Amino acid sequence: MEFQTVVFYLFGAIAVAAALGVILVRNPVHAALCLVLVFFSSAAIWLLLEAEFLAITLVLVYVGAVMVLFLFVVMMLDINVDRLREGFWSNLPLGLLVAAVLVVEMLLVLTGDVFRQASSPPALPTDASNTESIGRVLYTLYSYPFELAAMILLVAMVAAVSLTLRKRKDVRYLDPAEQVKVKAADRLRVISMPAEKE
Amino acid sequence: MMEATWQTLATWFGPTWPAVWVLLKIIALLIPLMLAVAYLTFAERKVIGYMQVRIGPNRVGPKGWLQPIADALKLLFKEVIFPTQANKGLYVIGPIMALTPALLAWVAIPFGENTWIANLNAGVLFVLAVTSLEVYGVIIAGWASNSKYPFLGAMRASAQMVSYEVAMGFGLISVLLVAGSLNFIDIVHSQAQGRFAEMGLGFLSWNWLPLLPLAVVYFISGVAETNRAPFDVVEGESEIVAGHMVEYSGMAFALFFLAEYANMILVSFLTSIFFFGGWLSPVGFLPDGLHWLLIKAAVFLFLFLWFRATFPRFRYDHIMRLGWKVFVPITLIWLFVVTVWLLSPLSIWR
């Protein structure tokens, strides 16, 4: 077996195992960390597909940023895991049915012609940069979706601030800018008093 | 002679030779790196000692030179405590997650024109991604300890690291813009061009001059990223003792220590490469070479120590303010300036 194939199976196995971990592990923090592992090994698989920029961005954005938020949330919530699991058994038959249907469909499609013919993408030359290839189209041909992405980020920003920000009334907040601006004259007043005589 | 030796070795190992060769290179990187870390702790104590008119460690070995070795041995023979309430598995993974990315980032750093382990086209992106994993060590350690100080420390540290990553990222975009590449070697090359370089005054055509605000922001953000003084509220002794590392002892603690110092060295190297021409010689009549990179990095490492000896600790709200309200606007404005500069006929990066 080729070395790349070995690496593929290695990361593929890690990804699948970690994905199972996400749903099977009891502790939500462990589940979130399993998800980190899933992203990481998926990034490795993308790299094997020559998608260098996307793979590293996956790590940068999902592992480095999104999952940090996940962990923040999960770590700070005291989730009663057992209560979450109520109804697990009663929903299991339906869940298994849906899963079985999906597996059958997947098998049908994946064993079909398209995916059997598909070979791994042609190896790019050592100095090829797909960051550059992306850059050449993203801001011209794809400028419309690119700007839409900016607007969606804006929606997220507005939503996040309007839903989470609350001013606390009980804090005594010192504005550093104000503090810096203070001059000696604001704090100290030198007055001259006539000397008093007895 | 060398060639012949490699040839023989290659035939010995057969198809596994590439792996062995890479392994050799990695060892050639890791050993000096670990020594550098060890002696950086020594240098820190000495430098701060002298700055405070003390002598610093001078007992172990001649003039104290064996001090770091003694420290390492001591830590090795200390008990690794597992607190009863800790989450055992994650408690162990914490320090591993701190050190692994700190080491992994080094794989992409070039030390010279042809001296590198991996020459990645997206090297900058790779280093950025790997260093963004750094935060996991802190979070996992803080949470797994299941104790208040570590948890508080971890929350503070991660929010702080994450905030300064934004400023660093925006700063880097301008560097990439003028270099036109994500490859470290190309970035260094791009700094060897320009009017001053032709005049033999290479150091004036390095990025630090046109990107001065970014160089400053980048290095200071680097200090904040590594949670070093004066941004060390994470482990502020007087408040939360040692932050996420409170519960760790012995070798587990040593791993965090290694990671912190490896990161300091990494930040110094990156600053040298992005803004100070890497291994380029500052003046035309001296040859380029690895020594220049090392000298530049040493200067920045010295700055790290100097900061620690000089500045009082920042208050946490000031830290967040500096990151979000000072550095981000500076980098954004300079990004705009650089873009317009590039488009204008005055561009110096043609």
Add this chain to the structure above:
Amino acid sequence: MVENYFPVFVFLVVALLFSMAPLLLGRLLGPSRPDPEKLSPYECGFEPFEDARIRFDVRYYLIAILFILFDLEIAFLFPWAVVFKDMIAEGAHAFYVFGTVMVFLAVLVIGYIVEWKNGALDWE
């Protein structure tokens, strides 16, 4: 291109081993004398009186969300930073690209300013 990442893979393995080895060594060489006091959470000598996993200020979430947004923005700008110089040199729609990116940045800078004004970046 993938072959460039072979050393990275090897290094990842080495770095993992290198991080685990000291822990193992420490476990082997160091003593192990557990004691309930020693193993209790550190709280400056006080008995820990409540669970360490407390709910935190919502500001930390907000910072994390803002970080995601800005990180994404940075990721979107990387390809631009790489090709922009070449595009100027080739004259290939450089001004269109400039406009596209500036609109993108403007939208987010407006978001950033509004957040600033609303106090989302204050740490009280």
Add this chain to the structure above:
Amino acid sequence: MEFERPDFSLAAAEIFVAVMALVVMVTGTFLRRISRELGYALAQLTVIGAAFITVFSVDDPTVRYTFGTMYVSDWLGQVLKLFIYLSVFASLLYGRLYLIERRLEKAEYYVLMLLSMLGAMILVSANNLLVLYLGLEMMTLALYALVAFDRDNGLRSEAAIKYFVLGAISSGLLLYGMSMIYGATGSLDLGVVGQAVSLGAGDELVFKFGLAFLVAGIAFKFGVVPFHMWVADVYHGAPTPVTLLISSAPKLAAFALAVRLLVGGFFGLAETWQPMLMLLAVASIVLGNLAAIAQSNIKRMLAYSGISHMGFVLLGLLAGVTDGGHQQVFNAYSSALFYAVSYALMSLASFGMVLLLARTGFEAEHIDDFKGLNRRSPWFAAMMMLVMFSMAGIPFFLGFFAKFAVLEAVVSAGHTWLAVLAVIMSVIGAYYYLRVVKVMYFDEPMDRTALIASSETRVLLSANALTLAVAGLMPQGLMAVCGYAVLTSF
């Protein structure tokens, strides 16, 4: 692919709305003292301005593309956009007092409103899988936030979470389907996909697999059975002005999504998606009508009735192709469009009535709250009666013609049994609409407070309800518009 500079003027309405959203955001922050009135005024101005731009660009019925082929400007899009503007306009107007009374009127609310409208607009004129998805995300993200806008209210937060989680799953399904199709055709462009599908280029199995996911995603967005779990809870939990919006604009957007994907992209596989839609439609019409009977909360009742109405829209969509013949296409799709638009109008009026009755600390969301409305305000009781009659499909209101057109298309497509079933279920459904009329006219009022509403609200709401009756008397105008839209767009 060669890049050429896009023609921005075709997307003028979108650009205008985007800029205005930013303006509302900035003025809301910097002019905080007057930001509320200003936000409201600017938001309404934006909607009206966008409507003007859209109206003035419809004189040319040819289909035009810009941004490569990512943006399509056609009559179908323009008609849907106009009704989306109307929904947002009504939501802003009817809901104003409600928001002020609950201290929810903030500049962010209007920003999110406009951004969700922008998302719907982008979705409606998308001709590219990627743009379709981005528009959908923009619209729904803003809606999630709007549902949770009253953030200290547990009911609202719960509804928002349900909406968000299920919405995210459906987006995931949709995206999965899209990626399959992209994998099979190598293109995101709907035109290219459509060609590949009808020529049979690419593996049919992959197409069908992707299609199944697309249909599931679309069904989620429509909220049809069995993907309806969120509908009642979200309608119930959301602040009523937001419910009003969710029940109208996103349904029109979902219609656009269905038409662009299924008709634009997968026309060649119509035989495959018809049975899927049939299943969904039958289940929705049956379950929606039966479940609505059991509700005592009028928002929930309207939610279930909405599910059954969406079933009718799907009936119209599936009646297009019979035995490979395309003769039915225009009738069927224009009837579906007509139904979607009529439903939006009825939904606006019905939730408008709920808003009219609500006041500080009182949601008026129970059917009992309508008791004796006739004594309190005979005029609005009459208006509500019109709305309920129209929803029930009583001749000769708008709702009747909508149902009639769809059923006609279904019958001529040869699915007589479907039409019979739909009629039976409609008759059963009429029961719960008429129950509302009954409590208004024959029950004693529980409280006798006078209705508080601004004069604009009274006028627009009355006009809205009267339209349902008048348009019912002469539905040809609206029908012609819908027919023309479908005719020129394909």
